[in-house]
Amino acid sequence: QKEVEQxxxxxxxxEGAIASLNCTYSDRGSQSxxxxxxxSGKSPELIMFIxxxxxxxxxxxxxxxxxxxxxxxxxxxxxxxxxxxxxLCAVMGSGYSTLTFGKGTMLLxxx
Amino acid sequence: ETGVTQxxxxxxxxxxxxxTLRCSSQSGHNTVSWYQQALGQGPQFIFQYYREEENxxxxxxxxxxxxxxxxxxxxxNVNALELDDSALYLCASSQVTNEQFFGPGTRLTVL
Numbered sequence: 001q002k003e004v005e006q007x008x009x010x011x012x013x014x015e016g017a018i019a020s021l022n023c024t025y026s027d028r029g030s031q032s033x034x035x036x037x038x039x040s041g042k043s044p045e046l047i048m049f050i051x052x053x054x055x056x057x058x059x060x061x062x063x064x065x066x067x068x069x070x071x072x073x074x075x076x077x078x079x080x081x082x083x084x085x086x087x088l089c090a091v092m093g094s095g096y097s098t099l100t101f102g103k104g105t106m107l108l109x110x111x
Numbered sequence: 112e113t114g115v116t117q118x119x120x121x122x123x124x125x126x127x128x129x130x131t132l133r134c135s136s137q138s139g140h141n142t143v144s145w146y147q148q149a150l151g152q153g154p155q156f157i158f159q160y161y162r163e164e165e166n167x168x169x170x171x172x173x174x175x176x177x178x179x180x181x182x183x184x185x186x187x188n189v190n191a192l193e194l195d196d197s198a199l200y201l202c203a204s205s206q207v208t209n210e211q212f213f214g215p216g217t218r219l220t221v222l
Contacts, residue, residue, distance in 0.1 A: 102153050
């Protein structure tokens with residue numbers, strides 16, 4: 001069974017700090033990796049995706065992928081209170097184009 | 112460009128009843144995936160439709176069924192509702208293996 005693991009948190013960081021969110025996955029055949037942000041009571045919002053080993057930067061967000069270690073991470077620079085949300089890691093396998101999600105990590109950014 | 116829409120927003124049903132949830136995909140997207148998100152959990156894949164055919168199914172019983180229409184909109188039907196079916200039901204649209212974008216969700220409460 002494909003599994004995606006995340007620390008549930010909460011991860012607390014002060015405003016302006018770097019938040020580091022981590023995710024591991026069990027299926028070595030996984031091809032694509034996604035980070036979603038979900039505010040309480042809302043639906044997930046896609047913020048980053050990465051397909052190749054290495055880093056991918058988009059504004060304050062950097063996704064990092066290491067397929068050998070089956071590890072993907074999301075760095076948020078200059079964290080803002082508005083970044084406080086649950087961050088969901090999702091993995092897409094080589095079969096159906098469906099997503100397997102972790103349970104999410106709650107991030108709290110204090111002013 | 113129109114985003115993913117879902118209806119209704121909220122729904123209250125009693126055990127044993129049947130429910131139909133609706134989803135309109137984002138313009139240009141031909142694939143719709145349905146997910147169930149219980150409180151405090153990540154979304155769990157129910158099934159996916161591509162060009163009106165079921166293109167994969169998660170670990171859900173047959174009382175969960177679906178349809179996709181020629182305009183790529185979709186329905187999720189759940190028969191014989193159980194208390195554990197209470198959850199946020201999410202529809203996501205995509206272009207086959209590309210990034211999936213979620214609608215606002217339908218909150219189903221089963222009493």
